[in-house]
Amino acid sequence: MRKVTAISILLLNGYLIAAMIGSYLIWQDNYRSLVIDQHRQLDVFSNHIISRLEKYSPIPQLLSQNTLLLNTLSAPANAATVLKANQFLQRVNWVSQAADTYLLSKSGMTIAASNWQESNTFIGKRFDWRPYFKQARDGGKAEYFALGSTSGKRGYYFAYPVLQDNRVQGVVVVKMQLSAIESNWENQQSQFVATDPYGVIFMSSQPEWLYQSLRPLTKQEQQTLKESRQYSDRKISSLQLRGKLADSPSRGDTSRLISDDMDVIVSSKSVAGFNFDIRALSPSHLLYHGLGYFLTILTLIFAVILLISLVFYQRRQKQRQLEKMRESANQHLERQVLMRTSELQSEVGERERAEQALRLAQAELIQAAKLAVIGQLSATISHELNNPLAAIRSFADNGRKFLAREQWHRVDENLSRITALTERMADISKQLRAFARKPDDVKASQTDLRTVINEAASLIAAEAKRYQVDINLLLPSSPAFALVHALQLEQVIINLINNGIQAINEANTGSTGLLRVSLEASETCWHIHIDDNGPGIRVSDQEMLFEPFYTTRKNGLGLGLSLSQQLIVGMNGTLVVGQSPLDGARLTIRFEKDEDNA
Incomplete structure (x- = not known):
């Protein structure tokens, strides 16, 4: 109880000190703001008066x-x-x-x-x-x-x-x-007057103050004003303000004047070039503006601090009681922990055995998935090598004819092409092995897509000619760089062209087939379109077209498009199917442009 009393006395003293210091600072800040506002208004009115009077002076x-x-x-x-x-x-x-x-x-x-x-x-x-x-x-x-x-x-x-x-x-x-000058002397907080050298008010925002002096006039001053007839026959009374007016108003002095009816803060300013002063009078109660709010908030703050202190004290008392209860509870818990530990040891053993079995199952699933992918890749070897082999056979047959005709340069040209095709077949086999072993080892590079398309078209040209299919290439004149693996992309394009040739052949329309490979650019991407005038692909088949082992051909395995999509996705591209302008199928490969070479 003694601690509670000491805390209350300490907080009360702090409250009184804070109230006195805060009230003084608020009074000083209000006084400073009021004086600044008065001087600002006086400057405005002084400039206005000078401008109005100087208008008539000349x-x-x-x-x-x-x-x-x-x-x-x-x-x-x-x-x-x-x-x-x-x-x-x-x-x-x-x-x-x-x-x-x-x-x-x-x-x-x-x-x-x-x-x-x-x-x-x-x-x-x-x-x-x-x-x-x-x-x-x-x-x-x-x-x-x-x-x-x-x-x-x-x-x-x-x-x-x-x-x-x-x-x-x-x-x-x-x-x-002068009433024209007074028309803008309006302010909610202050009153404004203009006084002659005797302190008599001859302009005012408060009409009842006219022809009154701020201070009592001496008899000699009253007699001088009467003889000058400056104010006609009006009797000059006084507002009876007590206090010291500014001796040199040009300095913008401020003072406090008090009478029976008012208590005001007065700031004065001489009007340059004219023999009178203007003054701003503001009620002194403005200096206490906000003080009530401050004391109310301060009281609430200290009340909250007092309540928090009391609550904290009560909590400390309860904590001491709880500590005793906690000690006994801890002893009880320790006994329970020992019992539970033995139970957990058996549970941990069972969980370790389950985790080991799960790891074995996961390893088997990973191995099965790896074997399935290797099986898909192995199935494509013959599929991807048929076209180069057909080209080699064609070049070899032509070479024999050129040899018989003793056209040695043509023979050498065909042999060079056969050599290049065998090297390309070796590269395909090597890349397929690398893909089956570790796909991440196949690295992409900045490649001109036009070159890849031209090479793919040259490899499949013999196959297209065999089935009476014309291949048209629509390529831009400027380079089209993208980050791809050239050999894999060439294999994909060959596969897609070959699919189009087979679709046109199976349609058996009797007319020459048409297959068009075009390269178009959008703002950020390259689009490779492969269009044919075959029977096209039904919308119901398009959703399943890239699934493994799904095919619309009579003798197809359903692996070519699936592997092609995997390769394109591996190069951060996309492969989609749609309707061709040639009334057949359109397969589109999309790659992002290379910003450095775009």
């Missing part, structure tokens, strides 16, 4: 060079000239989408304005008290924010002097509505 200077406006200032009593100036300013105002565009005399009186047709037109009103007029009248470019004294709408004013002979004749003013 307009007064361009208008100051207009001859019509200069003539209007020279003759303000000329109604026709003033009318043209009003219409001109109205068009300029519509094109630039400004709030108002107007022309002031050097005394500050409005002579022409874009709103000349409206009831609250600026014409006839004096604006000599406005700072932007004073600065422009002194010959400089002026920019100024203020609340319109006539329209009551917030605006940003751009002013430029109209010069003639380097003398100021008047001032051109363009006013921009």
Whole structure:
């Protein structure tokens, strides 16, 4: 029980430490993310403000060079000239989408304005008290924010002097509505404001904050704002935020401000080229986002650890009890093992005798299979040698005739062919013996299939002529290499051609038989087709055609096609039967192409 209490206290301390460290890290990460987001938004809004304000900044200077406006200032009593100036300013105002565009005399009186047709037109009103007029009248470019004294709408004013002979004749003013800038100040987490040097809010995503200062103003600051009439007659109240605002907002400083109604994180940024700052205010409760989830998960983790510890402790207690029970059970098992061992010894003896008998039976089966294969191969000797022997007889008979005629070169040619055929017969016998002894000893090599087909056709030509069968060869002009054993493949082709000749002969149609050997290429394989115009092979016979001792011929043994298929399969090829375009049978041998010689 003491161990359980110690474990619980240890886990509780670990939980408290982890909760404090984790909460601090989450707060710091949230603070960092919030500040980064505020600065990113401030950069976006700052660029937007600059782009909108800079759009209007050069307009007064361009208008100051207009001859019509200069003539209007020279003759303000000329109604026709003033009318043209009003219409001109109205068009300029519509094109630039400004709030108002107007022309002031050097005394500050409005002579022409874009709103000349409206009831609250600026014409006839004096604006000599406005700072932007004073600065422009002194010959400089002026920019100024203020609340319109006539329209009551917030605006940003751009002013430029109209010069003639380097003398100021008047001032051109363009006013921009600030509500257009605020239209994209929307964010679910933060509020955004623009403040003047006194901290008074003149643009805000929260309309009720307008014309309020972030901090309380001094009496001197209040008096200065009242005299400037920048915010007309509006009373400037304060949001009463306590805390230190950034002294140099251009650095993007961040601080925390608190009032009775809010607790916010404030990031500030000065708008380059303009005399005001923009600030992002986010509620501080965002810093605690995810903290509840963290504490819940942490509590669950430590609860699981506590439960696991208790379970582990209980299991240890049970294991000790089980160990005692296991010792007694082991002793009992040892006695049973001794008894069972004696029984197993007798069973092992019986199994060894059964395995020995099985090995003997397997050896006998292997020997029987080997003898059967040797018997099949021996049966093919006479079958595979008949064609060369017939060719030798034909060459010998011809040789005797050429000898009688004293055509010695023809005699020598026939004798050379007979010699080559006897060597080939010796090779066939040698290969058959090798095949019967160990098939793996017969090695394949890269061979041009055209050469094999030509040699096979030359050997069987005499047999074909005997049965009045024409052999046509359709071979490609380029080499056709494949990995085969040339002699075995030649024997197979001779056997298949001979089968076709016999099938044509047994059909006894009375006309000359036709047997065609063609070599075709697909994308990856060579196809050797052997077609005849004999009676063909029934579909029911095709399934059993390659079985040993199965034949459709009257005097056939049923071994030729079976052995031919074995040889082709041994060369990684296939031998299939089908319907020939010549209306007889088609036997097709397929080999993969040699990629190096394709």
